Amino acid sequence: MSKVADIASKRAEQIAKDQLKSIIERIERLLEEKKAISDDVRDVYAEAKGNGYDTGALKAIIKMRQQDPIERQAFETILETYMQALGML
Template sequence: MSDDRLRGLVQRIQRLQAERADISKDISDVFSEAKAVGYDTRIIRQLLKRLAMRSEDRHEADEMLERYEADVGITGSSTPHVDMAPRHREPFVAPAGATSEEQLRAIISKMLELRAERVEMNAGMALELKRARSAGFDPRKIVEACMWIEKCDKHGRPQMLAAEELFQIYREIGEGPRPEPRVEGDSKLVEMFAGPAPAEKKAPTLKQRKVSDALAYAQISRKNRGLT
């Protein structure tokens, strides 16, 4: 990575940080204005938080809050909330000669089942990565290694290694010229981008140096005499 590119990235980050600071100050000013005219800023913050929620999530949170308040004796009477656990749905399989509605119901049933499994798997993977971090490993590298192994299982390790070598060629070309570039891989790609190998430069001979000096002196002499 070139210094210019790094400098550009840092400058962009600095500009965004400055904009974020300005926006934070503007938000603070609006809260101050609301407080000055008699509004409760704590309630406004709660309102903003609720507005950011989806309507179904907001409704579910309201129901849960009412139940918890009842449990601790703030309002109403305590009611068991066993139904707050994830609802168990019986899987629906479309029968032979199913109608369009039954086919759609079966698809939705399967999708819900798969989505529930995905939630559990994501939670399990997050827990494993948390344990990895606690043990001193880099979770991102673990994810990258898993993705690499999955691709090897899908495409074969030799093909993945060949693809990695080809990617290295593109990366070296994208980073620009380097001293003594070493390009390996697909011969056609090398031919297209690398070009012919540069000829080895040899030191000029004594005769060549004398001729070069004579030409230089002649050019200086012509300029001194006003000749082009």
């Protein structure tokens, strides 16, 4: 192997190591941010519960608001049909 090829190979290896380290550090930082956000969400639910709100209902509403309105309506129609068939309505 020539000296130039050896230098290029070492340079490429260093670039790969630096890139890998950067990726790992970014993931770690994002995971820390994710945990902080999860803690904040938990605190808001605790606050809501302290104010008398049902957290299960709040979670259900949040889930529903994230769904496509048409898909949510279709699901609700099916759910209502099943509940009527079971005598729950």
